[in-house]
Amino acid sequence: MRRALVDLLQRNAEHAETFQSKFDDVQDAQHPDVVTVCCSDSRVLQDHIWGNDEPGDIFTCGNIGNRVVQRTEGGDVVSGDVLYPVAHTGTETIVVVGHSGCGAVTATYDALTDGLSDAPGIEHCLDVLKPYLEPGVHELPSDLDRTGAINHLVEYNVDRQVEFLLDSDEIADDVDVVGVVYDFQDVYGGRRGEVHVVNVDGETSVETLREEYPDIASRVDRLWEY
Structure with a gap:
């Protein structure tokens, strides 16, 4: 038995001890306010980036490249992982979470x-x-090095995933769709681990977003306004 699994089980025992009473209100049903679509990169701690430790608050999906698209014989559709909480639990906000230095974006670029x-x-x-x-x-600016190109494409990927959701008939018009980038590589110049809002319901202009959402103006930032 590898030590990694033993360590995981020990930490789970500690988790279970702490969470004994936290499932009382959600044992039979869930109504999360938000569904997040994160990259499954081990550096992206999907609940921790929001400071969440309450079962039932966030419906979390993870895959490489934070994709909302699922390929079927009939064409591309919204991934069932993302659609389920919107269709069945009353969730009205979708957050697509890219991250700096994304390996899936890097591999796609290569x-x-x-x-x-x-x-x-x-x-x-x-x-x-x-x-x-x-x-x-x-469309990438010609003066970018490889690292810069990839981080620009991280934003571009988030934009395309948001766009796909907004264009889909499966997502109601009253569902908010937000795109963000989680930065742990000092790309945006803030604190490591900060989330930067890059897209709200298809709007990507930093100036416009800051004017429309003054409460989060300091969290709105982009590398690339194309």
Whole structure:
């Protein structure tokens, strides 16, 4: 038995001790206010980035590249992971969470620019991202280095995922769709671990967002207004 699993079980025992009473109100049903779609990168602590330790508050989805798109024989649709809480638990806010230095965006960028490939399961995920990121690769400012290009594409990917949700008939018009970037690499110049709002219901202008949402004006920022 690897020590990693033993450590996990020990930490779970501590978790269970702390959370004994926290499930009292949500044992039979859930009505989370928000569904978040995060990258499954180990550095993105999906509940902790919001300071959340209350069961039932946030419906959390995770995959490489924070994708909201699911590929089917009939075409691309909103992923069931994201759609479920909106359709069945009354959730009215969706937050797409990209992050600085995203590995899935990096791999997609490499596939589009250098033709690099990966294992079939990973290729499937990248193939879903490619058509949404490819236009952004061609629009990148010419003076960017590789790191800068990838972080610009992180924002671009968040924008495309938000756009897909807004364009889908499966997401009602009264559902708020927000795009953010979680930064732990000093890309935005704030504190490590801060979330930066880059898109609200399709609006990406920093100036406009700050004017429309003064309560969060200090959290609105972008690297790229294309």
